Amino acid sequence: xxxxxxxxxxxxxxxxxxxxxxxxxxxxxxxxxxxxxxxxxxxxxxxxxxxxxxxxxxxxxxxxxxxxxxxxxxxxxxxxxxxxxxxxxxxxxxxxxxxxxxxxxxxxxxxxxxxxxxxxxxxxxxxxxxxxxxxxxxxxxxxxxxxxxxxxxxxxxxxxxxxxxxxxxxxxxxxxxxxxxxxxxxxxxxxxxxxxxxxxxxxxxxxxxxxxxxxxxxxxxxxxxxxxxxxxxxxxxxxxx
Amino acid sequence: xxxxxxxxxxxxxxxxxxxxxxxxxxxxxxxxxxxxxxxxxxxxxxxxxxxxxxxxxxxxxxxxxxxxxxxxxxxxxxxxxxxxxxxxxxxxxxxxxxxxxxxxxxxxxxxx
Numbered sequence: 444x445x446x447x448x449x450x451x452x453x454x455x456x457x458x459x460x461x462x463x464x465x466x467x468x469x470x471x472x473x474x475x476x477x478x479x480x481x482x483x484x485x486x487x488x489x490x491x492x493x494x495x496x497x498x499x500x501x502x503x504x505x506x507x508x509x510x511x512x513x514x515x516x517x518x519x520x521x522x523x524x525x526x527x528x529x530x531x532x533x534x535x536x537x538x539x540x541x542x543x544x545x546x547x548x549x550x551x552x553x554x555x556x557x558x559x560x561x562x563x564x565x566x567x568x569x570x571x572x573x574x575x576x577x578x579x580x581x582x583x584x585x586x587x588x589x590x591x592x593x594x595x596x597x598x599x600x601x602x603x604x605x606x607x608x609x610x611x612x613x614x615x616x617x618x619x620x621x622x623x624x625x626x627x628x629x630x631x632x633x634x635x636x637x638x639x640x641x642x643x644x645x646x647x648x649x650x651x652x653x654x655x656x657x658x659x660x661x662x663x664x665x666x667x668x669x670x671x672x673x674x675x676x677x678x679x680x681x682x683x684x
Numbered sequence: 685x686x687x688x689x690x691x692x693x694x695x696x697x698x699x700x701x702x703x704x705x706x707x708x709x710x711x712x713x714x715x716x717x718x719x720x721x722x723x724x725x726x727x728x729x730x731x732x733x734x735x736x737x738x739x740x741x742x743x744x745x746x747x748x749x750x751x752x753x754x755x756x757x758x759x760x761x762x763x764x765x766x767x768x769x770x771x772x773x774x775x776x777x778x779x780x781x782x783x784x785x786x787x788x789x790x791x792x793x794x795x796x
Contacts, residue, residue: 590776
């Protein structure tokens, strides 16, 4: 056999056997097909992982929001020290409970238990659902009251100026009277909003949801009144300069 | 009638001219005195009037800046108050928005 013939034979053998070897390798890897039970377990694990990811994201979002709420409560000027301490303690307690729940959820291995724990983020933690709007409404009332105090100063100063002028007096006095009326309305609305939510308790949720919504509408209306009063002040100042 | 020579007439006219000149000077001096008196009177009047005018002007000058300063001060004070209101209003808007978001969040959570 010549060298050339030998080389040709080896090449032919390689080309012929290669697919067989390759097939054998593939056959080996698929030799143990998954059972239905394995597939079910894999799907369940996927559900568990997905639920855990969703739950931890939701808990983190709540904890971040509640932490910001504690800062907001401490910055409020119109709440009493006792009210601040009470609200802050309730919110802090909720943060602690949510963090504990997160630890439990991460450790859950049973899908049914995990589902119950995930559901409890909403069901058992009504404080979040109640306190988020409640504290923002109270904060709006707090800031609104500060704005009203400032407006009272502005009204006194503008009244002095209008009393001293001779031209456009009637027009500007009408603007100032409108401004006063808007401030009075806003004061009433902020007061009603505060009274509506200050005593709302998480145990009353979701029954007290309508009161939260009504209080929200009051601060929206009060805010609109303050904007009109601000425009009146701007118009008066433009005429006086 | 004997004619008078021109030269003689000139000689006689000299004292007349001198007298006339003296009278003119005297009158002029008198006028000067009167004029001085008048000037003094005017001066007195003008010195009195300007004095009063100055006082009024001075008062007016001092009043005007006081009023301008007062108006300017009032404007600044009101503008500062309005700026503070605008700043607080930003915070109020945020709270109103957050309250709305929290209520929306409630709806989302309850639908879960």
